[in-house]
Structure formats: structure tokens, C-alpha cells
Amino acid sequence: MIERQHTGPRMSKIVKHNGTVYLCGQVGAGETVADQTRDCLARIDALLVEAGSDRDHILQAIVWLSDMGDFAEMNAVWDAWVPEGHAPARACGEARLARDVLKVEIIVTAAEKPGS
Incomplete structure (x- = not known):
């Protein structure tokens, strides 16, 4: 079964x-x-909780930066957020994002927490 939430x-x-x-x-x-x-x-934290997961259960993250020159600054925030011992598989690349003001976009895939 596929369950979709906040579908537009x-x-x-x-x-x-x-x-x-x-x-x-x-x-x-x-x-x-x-x-x-x-x-x-x-925002990712809130959606994961709503979906019955959390950052300990992230399997993969894809990070898009509008400028790879921001890599270290983004990583400083990311590294403080990821729970020790629970780093997901991750890729990071540079891309033109949907609006000029955007500097970062993150796509996450996670496992549901047991019992959810």
C-alpha cells in the first residue's frame, strides 16, 4: 500500500x-x-515525526546547493544536526534551485520507526 500525505x-x-x-x-x-x-x-524533522520516523532513521539525503562555495557553511549546520552514529548515505551537488533566493534544498528518505 502507498500512503500519500499533503498531496497537491x-x-x-x-x-x-x-x-x-x-x-x-x-x-x-x-x-x-x-x-x-x-x-x-x-521542516524535515517535523515531516519525519508526522510520518512516524525521525532523524535517527534517515537512510539517505541528497543536498543541493546553489553554490558549492557554501559547502562548509551548510556542513557545519548539518553536522550539528545529524545524530552521532546515525549519519545517512548522502550526496551533495550544485544545482540551480527553483527560486533565486534559495541556497539549499534537501531530499530525505527514511525508515519508519518500529511500531509506527
Whole structure:
């Protein structure tokens, strides 16, 4: 069974299938890449909880930066957020994002917590 949450005409924010949680790409607000990354990760936290998961259960993350020059600044926020011993498989690349003000977008796939 496939379960979709917050479904609109273009996408669902959460899709669950066979114990796996897929989140749509998340962006954040703020002036700096650090601000946007913090806000983006807070949105991911909220969606994961709603989906019956959490950051300890993230399997994979794909990070898109509008400028790879922001890699270290984004990583400083990311490293403080990822629970020790629970780092997911991750890729990071540079891409033109949907709006010029966006500096980071993160896509996450996670496992549901047991008993969820």
C-alpha cells in the first residue's frame, strides 16, 4: 500500500511505502545558507515525526546547493544536526534551485520507526 500525505496537484510532501518514508525536497527561509539549512532541517524533522520516523532513521539525503562555495557553511549546520552514529548515505551537488533566493534544498528518505 502507498500512503500519500499533503498531496497537491504537483507532489506529495510525504509518501510512505513498505516501511520507507520519502520526503519531497525541503527548502528553508533566511538570508544565509546556514539560516536556510537550519530552517530546512527543522521542516524535515517535523515531516519525519508526522510520518512516524525521525532523524535517527534517515537512510539517505541528497543536498543541493546553489553554490558549492557554501559547502562548509551548510556542513557545519548539518553536522550539528545529524545524530552521532546515525549519519545517512548522502550526496551533495550544485544545482540551480527553483527560486533565486534559495541556497539549499534537501531530499530525505527514511525508515519508519518500529511500531509506527
